[in-house]
Amino acid sequence: MNALVVLAAILFILMGLIGRGKGIRSFLAIFFNFIVIFIAIIFMNDPNANPIIITLVACIFISVINLFYINEVNSTTKTAFISTLISTIVLLLFIFIIADRARIQGFGEEEIQELGMFSLHIGVDFVKIAVSVIIMSTIGAITDAAIAISSPMREIHYHNRDITRQDLFKSGLSIGRDILGTSTNTLFFAFFGSYLALLIWFKDLSYSAGEIINSKIFSAEMITILCAGIGVTLVIPITSWITAYFLVARK
Amino acid sequence: MNPFSKLLIKKQLLFLSLFVLFIVATIVFVHNNHFLYDRTIVKVLETEVVEKTEVIHPLDNIDHLYTQQLTAEIKNGEEKGKLIHLVNEFSTSKAYDHEFEVGDELFVDIDSTRADTGELQGTIKDVKRDKYLMYVAWVFVLVLLIVGRKQGLLSIVSLVINALLLSFALDVYLNNANWSLLMICSIAAVLFTVISLLLVNGFNEKTYAAIIATLLGTFASLFIVWVVLWATSEKGLRYEELQFITRPYHVVFLAGLFLGSLGAIMDVAITMSSSMFHMFEKNNNIPVKALIKSGMEIGKDIMGTMTNILFFVYVSGSIPILILYFKNGSPLGFALSMNLSLEMARALAGGIGIVLTIPIGLYVTIFFINRKRTRL
Numbered sequence: 001m002n003a004l005v006v007l008a009a010i011l012f013i014l015m016g017l018i019g020r021g022k023g024i025r026s027f028l029a030i031f032f033n034f035i036v037i038f039i040a041i042i043f044m045n046d047p048n049a050n051p052i053i054i055t056l057v058a059c060i061f062i063s064v065i066n067l068f069y070i071n072e073v074n075s076t077t078k079t080a081f082i083s084t085l086i087s088t089i090v091l092l093l094f095i096f097i098i099a100d101r102a103r104i105q106g107f108g109e110e111e112i113q114e115l116g117m118f119s120l121h122i123g124v125d126f127v128k129i130a131v132s133v134i135i136m137s138t139i140g141a142i143t144d145a146a147i148a149i150s151s152p153m154r155e156i157h158y159h160n161r162d163i164t165r166q167d168l169f170k171s172g173l174s175i176g177r178d179i180l181g182t183s184t185n186t187l188f189f190a191f192f193g194s195y196l197a198l199l200i201w202f203k204d205l206s207y208s209a210g211e212i213i214n215s216k217i218f219s220a221e222m223i224t225i226l227c228a229g230i231g232v233t234l235v236i237p238i239t240s241w242i243t244a245y246f247l248v249a250r251k
Numbered sequence: 252m253n254p255f256s257k258l259l260i261k262k263q264l265l266f267l268s269l270f271v272l273f274i275v276a277t278i279v280f281v282h283n284n285h286f287l288y289d290r291t292i293v294k295v296l297e298t299e300v301v302e303k304t305e306v307i308h309p310l311d312n313i314d315h316l317y318t319q320q321l322t323a324e325i326k327n328g329e330e331k332g333k334l335i336h337l338v339n340e341f342s343t344s345k346a347y348d349h350e351f352e353v354g355d356e357l358f359v360d361i362d363s364t365r366a367d368t369g370e371l372q373g374t375i376k377d378v379k380r381d382k383y384l385m386y387v388a389w390v391f392v393l394v395l396l397i398v399g400r401k402q403g404l405l406s407i408v409s410l411v412i413n414a415l416l417l418s419f420a421l422d423v424y425l426n427n428a429n430w431s432l433l434m435i436c437s438i439a440a441v442l443f444t445v446i447s448l449l450l451v452n453g454f455n456e457k458t459y460a461a462i463i464a465t466l467l468g469t470f471a472s473l474f475i476v477w478v479v480l481w482a483t484s485e486k487g488l489r490y491e492e493l494q495f496i497t498r499p500y501h502v503v504f505l506a507g508l509f510l511g512s513l514g515a516i517m518d519v520a521i522t523m524s525s526s527m528f529h530m531f532e533k534n535n536n537i538p539v540k541a542l543i544k545s546g547m548e549i550g551k552d553i554m555g556t557m558t559n560i561l562f563f564v565y566v567s568g569s570i571p572i573l574i575l576y577f578k579n580g581s582p583l584g585f586a587l588s589m590n591l592s593l594e595m596a597r598a599l600a601g602g603i604g605i606v607l608t609i610p611i612g613l614y615v616t617i618f619f620i621n622r623k624r625t626r627l
Binding site: 101189 | 306343358386390402410425447480488494508517518555561572573595596
C-alpha cells in the first residue's frame with residue numbers, strides 16, 4: 001500500500017469521526033486546494049501569462065474553498081473573504097519589491113547540481129514565481145486569521161447592537177492580538193520543519209555566518225518566514241476594520 | 252496633566268527615539284559592513300547590455316540570453332576603491348542568473364588585470380543580500396509591534412528563542428554522533444512547547460492543559476506516522492527529492508515532519524483549552540457534557556483551516572521545481588510524485604496531529620477543569 005494513501009485514509013477517518021460533515025468538507029477542501037494549486041502551476045508554464053495574476057486568481061479560489069465551502073456563505077465569511085484579498089494584495093506589493101531587489105528567485109547554487117539534466121532557460125519569469133511561492137505559503141494562514149477575527153466580532157456585534165464602529169474595530173484588534181502569537185508560531189514551526197534539512201546542511205558543511213546570510217536559499221527562506229509573519233499580522237487590522245465597517249454600516 | 256504622566260511620556264519619547272536610532276544604526280551598518288567580509292565585495296556603478304541572443308530549447312521553450320558588462324567599485328580588501336570590470340550573463344527566466352542594476356552589491360573573485368589598460372577583471376560569485384534581510388526583519392518587527400503591541404513583542408521573542416534553541420539542538424546532534432536526532436528533537440519539542448505556550452499565555456492552568464495536550468497529540472501523531480511508514484515500507488515516498496542531505500535522510504525527514512506539525516498542534520491545544528476555560532470561568536457549574544459539546548464544535552471549526560495552513564506552507568515551496576520539471580517535458584505523475592510526495596506526507600501527518608489533538612485537548616482540559624472544580 002502507498003504510504004500517502006494510508007495517511008490520507010487515516011486523516012479522512014479521523015476528520016469524519018471528529019468533525020462529521022464539516023470534517024469531511026475540511027478533508028475535501030485540502031483536495032480541492034491541491035487541484036487549484038495544480039491548475040495554477042499549469043497556467044504558470046505559459047511564458048506569456050503573468051504568474052502574479054495567476055496567483056491572485058488562485059488565492060480567490062482558495063479563499064472561496066477555505067471560507068465559503070468549509071464554513072458557509074454568511075456575513076462573517078464574506079468579510080473574511082474581502083479581508084483576505086486585501087491583505088494578499090498589500091503583502092504582494094511588499095514581497096514583489098523585496099524579491100526583485102534581493103534576487104531570491106529560482107534556485108541556489110546548492111540546488112543546482114541536482115538539476116543538471118534540466119534546461120533552466122524556459123522563458124518563465126522566476127522572480128514572479130518566487131513572489132507567488134511566498135504568497136501561496138501564507139494564504140492558508142491569512143484565511144485562518146481572517147475568519148478567526150471576523151467570527152467573534154460578529155458575535156460581539158450580535159450581543160451588543162449599539163456598539164460603535166470604533167469600539168467594534170478595537171475589539172477586533174484585541175481578538176487579533178490574542179491569536180497573533182499562536183498563528184505566527186504555527187507558521188514558524190511549519191517552516192522550521194521544512195527547512196530542517198537545509199539547516200543541518202549549513203551546519204555540517206560549516207558555512208560561515210556571512211555565507212549563510214547572503215546565500216540565496218537561506219535568505220529566500222528567511223524572507224519567506226518573515227513575510228508570512230507580516231502577512232498574518234497585517235490581516236488583523238484589515239479584517240477588524242472591514243468587519244466593523246460592514247457590520248455597523250448596515251444598521 | 253500630573254507631573255508623573257508627563258515624566259512617563261518623556262520616557263516613552265526617549266525610548267521611541269532610541270529605538271528609531273537603533274533601527275537607523277543597524278541599516279547604516281549593514282550598508283557599510285564590507286570590512287567584515289573576507290570575500291571581495293563590489294558595488295555596481297554602470298551596466299550595459301552588449302549582446303542579446305534567442306535560445307530555443309528542443310521543447311519549444313523560448314528564452315533570451317543577455318550579456319551584460321558591469322563596471323563596479325571594490326568596497327573592501329587590498330584593492331579597495333579601484334574599479335573592476337565584470338561580465339554577467341542572464342536569461343529572461345532568471346532561474347539561476349540575475350540581471351544587475353546600478354547600486355547592486357556583489358561578491359566577486361578578482362581574476363586578472365587587463366594587459367592593455369591595467370583595469371581589473373573579475374567573476375561574479377553571488378549577491379550581497381544581508382541588507383534586504385535586515386529591511387524585511389525590521390518591517391516584520393515594526394508591523395508586529397505596531398499591530399500586536401505586547402503580544403507582538405512576545406511573538407518576536409518566542410521566534411528568536413525557538414530559533415536559537417533549534418540551532419543549539421542541531422549543534423548537539425552534530426557533535427554527538429551517537430545521539431539520535433529524533434530523541435534530541437523530542438527533548439527540543441518539549442522545550443519549544445513549554446516556552447512558546449508560557450510566553451503566549453503565561454503561567455496558568457490553561458497553559459498547563461495545552462502543554463500536556465500538545466505533547467500527547469504530537470507524540471500520538473508521530474507514532475501513527477511511524478507505524479504507517481513501517482507497515483507500508485514507505486511505498487510512494489520519494490526520498491530522492493529531499494534536498495540538502497548530509498545525514499541519514501529518513502531521520503531528517505521524520506524530525507522535520509515532527510517539528511513542522513508542532514506549531515499547529517500547539518495552536519489547536521491552546522485554542523481548545525482557553526475557550527473551554529473561558530466557558531468554565533463564565534459559569535462554574537457548567538456540566539461536563541455541555542463542555543464536551545462546545546469543545547467539539549470549536550474543534551470542528553478549526554481543524555479545516557489549521558490543516559490547510561500546513562498544506563500551503565509545505566506544498567507552495569515546490570512550485571518552481573514543478574514548473575521546471577513540466578517545462579522540461581517530465582511526465583505529470585513522475586513530476587508530482589518526485590516533488591510532492593514528502594510534502595504531502597508532511598501535510599497529512601500534520602493534519603492527523605491537528606485532528607487527534609482536538610479530543611486529546613478536550614479531555615485534558617476537562618481533567619484540569621474538574622480538578623479546579625473540586626478545589627472550589
